[in-house]
Amino acid sequence: FLPNLVASLEQVEQTYIMVKPDGVQRGLVGEIISRFERKGFKLTGLKLFQCPKELAEEHYKDLRAKPFYPKLIDYITSGPVVSMAWEGVGVVASARKLIGSTDPLQAETGTIRGDLAVQTGRNVVHGSDSPENGRRETALWFKEVELCQWTPAQASWLRE
Numbered sequence: 001f002l003p004n005l006v007a008s009l010e011q012v013e014q015t016y017i018m019v020k021p022d023g024v025q026r027g028l029v030g031e032i033i034s035r036f037e038r039k040g041f042k043l044t045g046l047k048l049f050q051c052p053k054e055l056a057e058e059h060y061k062d063l064r065a066k067p068f069y070p071k072l073i074d075y076i077t078s079g080p081v082v083s084m085a086w087e088g089v090g091v092v093a094s095a096r097k098l099i100g101s102t103d104p105l106q107a108e109t110g111t112i113r114g115d116l117a118v119q120t121g122r123n124v125v126h127g128s129d130s131p132e133n134g135r136r137e138t139a140l141w142f143k144e145v146e147l148c149q150w151t152p153a154q155a156s157w158l159r160e
């Protein structure tokens with residue numbers, strides 16, 4: 001009874017993960033996807049996408065007032081990105097841990113940014129920072145029909 005109750009209280013979250021244009025240009029798409037895939041979360045959306053300026057501005061609207069904002073918009077629209085939606089209990093915070101700190105020089109070794117990047121302005125990957133933003137960003141970058149509801153064959157080997 002108690003374990004069932006606890007399980008039913010666990011929230012399945014969504015997060016929006018993106019290989020930024022530098023990650024695509026540097027041939028790191030497979031490496032980055034595989035880190036999330038190996039962890040055991042569920043992929044529900046995936047596409048290579050050239051981000052229009054308006055979408056980049058909406059995505060980063062909270063950073064509008066920052067001095068680096070214009071360069072950030074140029075960076076994100078400078079080439080194709082790989083957009084991903086991932087789902088699972090605890091996926092938002094766990095994905096942020098896999099990604100590492102914003103500044104790759106401060107990011108722990110073993111994280112994506114810690115292992116694969118050297119500068120904040122070229123930090124190869126994005127991940128939503130809260131469950132609320134995970135839902136907002138997933139809905140912003142994906143149409144409903146682009147998201148798949150499916151049960152991975154390994155599901156019962158990942159969670160008891």
Ligand code: UDP
Pocket residue numbers: 063068072101102120121122123125126127129
């Ligand atoms: N960024 C930057 N200079 C800064 C801070 C951030 O170019 O001083 C860029 C960087 O690409 C970062 C993105 O803006 O990933 C969004 O910033 P945020 O603080 O949300 O970091 P994140 O959530 O990506 O770790």
Ligand code: MG
Pocket residue numbers: 127129
């Ligand atoms: Mg952020």
